Amino acid sequence: MLSVANPLYFFTSSVEAPTPLSRLRIADVMDFFFVVHPDSGRKEGDEHKRIMYFNPKVEALDKQTEITGFAEALQFLREIEEEFDFRTVSTQKSDHVYIQVEKQKFILGISLSKQMAFHSNYPLYLPAVKKTSSVIPTRLFRLFFSAIFGSFRENDEEKFKERLELFFSRFLPLLKVQRLPILDQLGGVEFFYHFPGKLLYYSISKQDLPVLFRYLTQNLLPTAIAPELEPTRAANKGRFFYRNPDDVELDDEEELLERYQMIVYRCLNATVCMFVRFPDVETSSKEQIVSRRMLRNIDAYLETDLSNLASRIGDEIGGENDLRPEATDFHYVYFNPASLSMTSSFSSTSSEGLDGTTASVGVAKAPPPPVDVNRLVCETLSGFVSESEEFGECFAKSETDWWVVIKKVNSRLLVLLLPPSSYQQSLADVQSRTQVIVKSHFKAIFFN
């Protein structure tokens, strides 16, 4: 049995939130996922020793060795292409992403089946797959599990494999991707605007925010549901998630890793995540930094204010003055790269897994966009709206009469997906409709 203090504990949650329509589990379209350490399999006959983790387990070892050997061999293409921090590979049947991590000592690889993606209506778009399936676990590693690589450095390969097994066998089934892949690719965070499960404030590095937020909302917070549903529990009591705070490593301003202890405190539906920096002195023990007394003080300090805040949020959501805007007859994504704030009509209460009772209440009454329209959003955004420019706009029409509108103003991005309508036949119609939408729904945050 894992200790609650172990961050891996929260991957063991049996309370898995239902997957809303706008997302799908990556496991449903995945062929394989692996972690290899090429240096361990250099000797002839020992090639399989490079495999540190491979999913699915049922794959024969020979095939695992072949697949990982292929990933390793990609570096031989350096003669025609020097850089190799990542590569994507497309075959007729699947799309793969390979990235090198930990000073290029390890390779992470994932393959998604084109057929399964087709049947799941998932538009395979490799830059987004790369971000979700490779960058996120890698950054999670950096946040929580440097100890994993630590055990490797200590030559304890078995322990290293165990930890990988523990992490990925629980992480992968929970990993979800968006059917509109740019939501994964942009990597924003939904700020408090409509629902719980959104961010109110942060002061950590922007590099760490998306993955930490994802971990909190998708892995850690769902475990809060069970105790909170118990009727006997004092509802407005705050509690700590980590009795013994755990180590994380966050980026400082210069992107160097610094060691912190993480404390997660929750009261009603408000959660505060705090980080206490490790002093440089090596002799300091954990207990000296975050003591029971310190936790008690935090509890005393936060409990009243946080429960008040949480009540106010709860009132506003549950009350008649619902903060949720009226359901729109279009889909939208808004993203501000400066603050990483993102909001979209594809969110839903349950998507954050906070309340297992709501299936998928989206904020749009528009029908879900067809898969090729979702892919068109990605293709037009990456191909025609320059990342380096602060302004740009793009209107695209599909043969199903869906329109995709992308507007970039002062680097802020607004994407609209407009379902077919007899009022928007021409590009001029769509331009004026866009103006109306920006004025009525995004005036406060987006300047036309």
Added chain:
Amino acid sequence: MEIEAPGGSESFTEDDIQNLSLQQIDLPEQDAETASIMESDETVLDRLACLPYQAFVLSEYGRPIFVNSGNEEQLCSLFAVIGIFVSRVKLWGDELMTITSKDRQIQFLHRTPLILCIVSKYGEKLDEQLEVLFEQIVSTLSRAQLESVYRKKGDNYDLRRLLRGTDRLIESSVSSWRGTLSSIHSAISVLPMNPGDREFLSATMSGCLGAAKLDGALFGVMVAHRQIASYVRFKNYVMHPRDMNIVINLVSDKSLQVAEAQTWTPICLPHFNDTGFFYAYIAYPWEAKGIPACLVLLSVKRDHFDGLNEVKKRILFKKIGSEREIFFGNFSTAVVKPNLFAISQIGSNSESLWSFVYRNHLSKQVCISASKIPLISREERWDSRSDLRKADALVSKEGHLRTLFVRNTKNSLLIWVTDKFSLQCVFGPFVSAIVAFTVVDKLLKSLKSHEQRYFIIHTPSF
């Protein structure tokens, strides 16, 4: 709104009656030349890395056949890696298509018994370019011979022995990718000409070919600047645009362009029939007068050289007199000073339109506008072409796309796709959608009213 699509409605890809059997030929083998100047492996790799496209052709067994920097022998290990990648994925019952990284794309094509690979910074439509490269090789050997040669001579056979002398055609096919939009390889680009002159030329060519009654002579083409001035055919036989581009690539070879000389060469046109050969009669009748136009007559019979030589003479000397003189004057102007579609001819408001590519989906013909201010410098024209290249790739990748209007700080881009045509335009950055569509509407009307100048509307048969 019903839009009239300029560019005709004659299909270029009918093949219902093209079940003609063609002859095989015995290709001569030549010993592989050793590179005259031995370069170090590093130098070869450096030179390769500088090319916008790095194209590799090898046998399924990893034997190098072609690389566009030359010196295949020194890149053996690279060829081997490419071969191993492809065969490994094949072992898994799959087919390797693409490997990408930050700024490069590597595309693979496995067409037994060859493996083709291209590395490029420009990832657009590389799959189609590899198909074109494969067909270029097939045009020299035919698919049937390509497949049988390894059976007869063994897996380790050096195919360069059969391709020797034609590798510069492969080279020019690859290098033409940089200069043109890739869609051109699957389309016909027509030399702008007075409709009356084109009609006179086509009528003369079909008349002379018909009168010669050469059973097996199927096509006649007049080519200038890699564009078609005139095209005639026997009955309803049609030449696929990709086959037409193989012919164009062949006659653009400088070594053939000799005044008063005629060339007689076998050529396989894979879309027509990839098992046998046509014979191409090639002449540059006005080379001495500085008019770079080429007459190509294609027959399936090996012994038609004399007959087609007579046809050429008749074409050149038919209707001696003022009509021919007028035609020749006009034709030489059209070839020497080619007159692409000038945007100014669509009238007011056109200043905002900088460049366009129009493609008729049925007749597979394209019209590319002349460059216009402010697209003056090489770099400006390259940027605009890159945008059109991206637009073209998006249209073929996302077949459901109908309209795209993009505005950014440098320019605006409009793509309009219907069942009949696709149009890609580069506008100035300040154009509004309403103005862009007004201009496009005028453009289509203007193209329609001048369509006989910029397209071949009717292909005469004999």
